Structure formats: structure tokens, C-alpha cells
Amino acid sequence: MRKLYWKIRYTYERWYFENKYGNRKNKVYYDKRYDCYVCPKLLDERGPVEYVIAELTRTGLIYKYKLNGEWAHDHFFVEVLLNAYNEAEVFEIPQEVEYQYSQQELDMLRKAVEAGKVGEK
Template sequence: MKRLYWKIRYAYEKRYFHRKYGRKKNKVYYDKRYRCYVCPALIEERGPIEYVIVELTSTGLIYECKIDGQWSHDHLFAGVLLNAYNKSERFEVPAEVECQYSQQELDMIKQAIGKGRIGEK
């Protein structure tokens, strides 16, 4: 039953986006109903603005880090902050990849790690 629900829901969403944005100019729009960004050129690819722009330009950012000593990465800085806060005891940005981050980003990561450790007590 759940499977049928999701098929219907995705079909409805697809129809909605094609009807609303299918004939508009190729620029990025914010859809209030679904709270996401969409571009008619890649109407199936919708979500945060970073994701839509990455799909349009076929480029992307990579933020590398280590969690539990294992290399990991994220394509959005928000994901890095989430890991730094939620996995503060096991999260690190090794010196060899610090150049991928701005000083502001490194400061935010340090503060997120600090707040995450306070919340773990």
C-alpha cells in the first residue's frame, strides 16, 4: 500500500512541476508549495538552490573531512556543519584539506563542534 502511495505522490508532483514550470523561461524559480527551487531546463532536478545550480552547471563543490578516521565528503556546507555538530567527538577537518574551506567556514565548524560537545553531556 505504501508503494502505491509513493507512486501516486511522485506522479502528482511530476505533473504539478511540468504544468507550472514547463513553459516558463529558463531561470531558477522558488516553488512555495514544495519549498524548493526548480528550473525548467532540468525540471526533474529540484531542491536546494545549491543542488539546482550544480545540476545546471555540471559542476560541484566537495567538502572533505574525516569521521571516525575515515574519509568522508559532502557537496553542501550545511551537511558538513550537521556532521560537525552531531558527530563532534568523531569529526575532524585534516590539515591537508583545510584549503578547501574559507576561514569563516573553518570558524563555523569549530563552533559547531564545540556546541555539539556541550550538547552531548
């Protein structure tokens, strides 16, 4: 029964996106119903705008950092921010990867770590 549900759901979603965006210009559109971005060129690749653009351009961003001394990475800055705040005690941006971040991002991460450490008490 569960398989049938997912098959129907994915079929409906495909139909919805093909009908709504299939004949539009190849731009990136926001879809309120599914709370995602979509481009007619790649209708199956939908989600955050960063993801859709990365799929369209066949590139992507990567943000490296360490948690508990172990290397980790994310492809969205928002995920790095969450880790900086939620894992403040063990989060760090090693000097050798600082170049991957803008000065604004580094400042924001530093403040997120400080706020996360205060929030733990």
C-alpha cells in the same frame, strides 16, 4: 496498491511542475508547495538550490573531513555543520583539505565542534 500510489503521485508532481514552470524563463524558482527549487530546463531535478545549480552547471561542491579517523564527505556545507556539531568528539578537518573551506567556514566549524562537545555533557 503502494506502487499505484507512487505512480499517481509522481505523475501528478510531473504534471504540476510542467504546468507551473514549463513555459517560464530558464531561471531557478522556489516552489512553496513542494518546498524546493526548480528550473524549467531540468524539471525533474528539484530540491535545494545548491543541488539544482549543480545539476544545471554539471559541477558540484565537495567538502572532505574525517569522522573517527575515516574519510567522509558531503556536497552541502550544512551537512558538514551537522556532523561537526553532532559528532564533535570524532570530527576533524585535516590540514590537507582545509583549502576546500573558506576561513569563515573553518571558524564556524571550529565553533560548532566546541559547542557540540559542551552539549554532550
